[in-house]
Amino acid sequence: MDPTPSRKQLTHDRIVETAAGVMREAGFWGVGVADVMKRAGLTHGGFYAHFASRDALLCEAIAHAGRDSAARLAKSTAQRQARGASPLRALVDAYLSEGHLAASTQGCPVAALASEMPRQSAEVAAAATVRVRALVDAVGRTLPADAAEQASVVAAQLVGALQLARALGDNAEGRALLAATRRNVLAQFDTAPAR
Amino acid sequence: MDPTPSRKQLTHDRIVETAAGVMREAGFWGVGVADVMKRAGLTHGGFYAHFASRDALLCEAIAHAGRDSAARLAKSTAQRQARGASPLRALVDAYLSEGHLAASTQGCPVAALASEMPRQSAEVAAAATVRVRALVDAVGRTLPADAAEQASVVAAQLVGALQLARALGDNAEGRALLAATRRNVLAQFDTAPAR
DNA sequence: TGTACATCAGTGAACGCGCGTTCACTGATGTAC
DNA sequence: TGTACATCAGTGAACGCGCGTTCACTGATGTAC
Numbered sequence: 001m002d003p004t005p006s007r008k009q010l011t012h013d014r015i016v017e018t019a020a021g022v023m024r025e026a027g028f029w030g031v032g033v034a035d036v037m038k039r040a041g042l043t044h045g046g047f048y049a050h051f052a053s054r055d056a057l058l059c060e061a062i063a064h065a066g067r068d069s070a071a072r073l074a075k076s077t078a079q080r081q082a083r084g085a086s087p088l089r090a091l092v093d094a095y096l097s098e099g100h101l102a103a104s105t106q107g108c109p110v111a112a113l114a115s116e117m118p119r120q121s122a123e124v125a126a127a128a129t130v131r132v133r134a135l136v137d138a139v140g141r142t143l144p145a146d147a148a149e150q151a152s153v154v155a156a157q158l159v160g161a162l163q164l165a166r167a168l169g170d171n172a173e174g175r176a177l178l179a180a181t182r183r184n185v186l187a188q189f190d191t192a193p194a195r
Numbered sequence: 196m197d198p199t200p201s202r203k204q205l206t207h208d209r210i211v212e213t214a215a216g217v218m219r220e221a222g223f224w225g226v227g228v229a230d231v232m233k234r235a236g237l238t239h240g241g242f243y244a245h246f247a248s249r250d251a252l253l254c255e256a257i258a259h260a261g262r263d264s265a266a267r268l269a270k271s272t273a274q275r276q277a278r279g280a281s282p283l284r285a286l287v288d289a290y291l292s293e294g295h296l297a298a299s300t301q302g303c304p305v306a307a308l309a310s311e312m313p314r315q316s317a318e319v320a321a322a323a324t325v326r327v328r329a330l331v332d333a334v335g336r337t338l339p340a341d342a343a344e345q346a347s348v349v350a351a352q353l354v355g356a357l358q359l360a361r362a363l364g365d366n367a368e369g370r371a372l373l374a375a376t377r378r379n380v381l382a383q384f385d386t387a388p389a390r
Numbered sequence: 391t392g393t394a395c396a397t398c399a400g401t402g403a404a405c406g407c408g409c410g411t412t413c414a415c416t417g418a419t420g421t422a423c
Numbered sequence: 424t425g426t427a428c429a430t431c432a433g434t435g436a437a438c439g440c441g442c443g444t445t446c447a448c449t450g451a452t453g454t455a456c
Contacts, residue, residue, distance in 0.1 A: 054443065156356040238435065243410095249409095
């Protein structure tokens with residue numbers, strides 16, 4: 001967009017990006033003003049030159065996390081499609097991959113934060129809802145036309161499986177849940193022939 | 196068990212029960228020692244006569260929340276079975292009911308807390324994992340014998356649907372997601388004839 | 391090109407507050423004789 | 424049954440700490456002439 005972002009804009013973006021990572025790793029409550037500024041290589045005093053409040057940072061951070069995760073997912077999905085996978089299979093395999101299970105810091109913020117979302121302030125909760133809808137839409141684009149209204153059902157299944165796998169610990173039990181969910185979703189909704 | 200619990204035991208239980216509600220309403224981070232004691236009708240100074248630490252309370256509270264929720268779910272499920280529903284249908288309809296959507300304070304702690312579980316201390320995370328397994332087991336008991344290994348898949352679907360419905364706001368969108376998930380799970384796994 | 395000044399991004403000390411935790415104490419309960 | 428004392432559950436003040444937020448200041452960047 002802006003070909004020559006200002007120094008301030010670059011710093012602002014760096015703070016948001018840092019917070020987006022911390023948020024997915026440590027939750028909304030794990031995002032501290034002083035900690036994020038330090039990780040971004042700054043002192044905490046300058047924070048309020050960039051954001052009106054901590055909540056304003058959370059809003060920008062969850063939006064950034066959502067776009068970042070969506071971009072990574074799109075890339076991974078495209079690679080799988082290039083190797084012959086159907087759009088749905090590509091998405092499901094990418095979302096329920098072991099890489100995504102382990103790398104929550106760069107992963108989907110809905111999976112990382114869903115149960116905390118309803119407890120946030122109105123603005124933050126609204127920004128979170130936007131990311132939920134974006135995930136549902138991304139799933140919907142990979143479903144057959146006659147199953148489009150099932151997008152939220154499949155999205156819920158993906159999110160739930162990733163969360164329970166993480167809650168069970170990053171072990172065989174969790175990986176088995178991911179694999180079983182992949183098979184379950186594809187068996188129901190994938191029109192392409194099984195490989 | 197104990198026919199005449201001591202005064203201290205009664206107080207202890209009251210604190211745990213209070214914390215189990217606060218935890219599901221406000222999350223792990225929302226459980227404050229002073230706040231819980233005040234809600235239980237006590238002053239915060241006496242807390243450490245009952246628990247070694249805040250974490251120790253969290254461990255007891257999540258166990259209590261899980262048993263409490265399981266008992267409510269079992270009761271609701273039994274009523275639905277008495278009206279002719281299959282075990283699976285009874286469980287799914289109870290878990291994905293609009294009552295459960297709205298009443299997170301008395302609801303399933305896995306749905307209320309899943310994304311926060313991996314971020315807790317080792318002891319609290321372990322106590323949380325126990326509740327995840329208990330939910331999976333409860334689902335497994337309602338599945339046909341040939342689908343038992345799908346219990347965690349279905350549990351993930353139930354948890355994910357409730358969480359996304361809550362994250363979308365307690366509105367038509369959320370209720371539609373619950374209804375669609377009920378239909379989806381039953382269409383896949385319910386051997387009893389559709390009503 | 392060089393100097394003088396205004397603007398701006400970031401610094402670091404300070405604030406009030408609520409947190410988890412500790413502890414000396416109080417008042418009620420229960421036991422001994 | 425009545426008194427003396429030990430035990431116990433809960434009180435309330437205090438602690439150190441980290442939080443979000445504020446603000447006077449510094450040093451670098453950019454503009455005017």
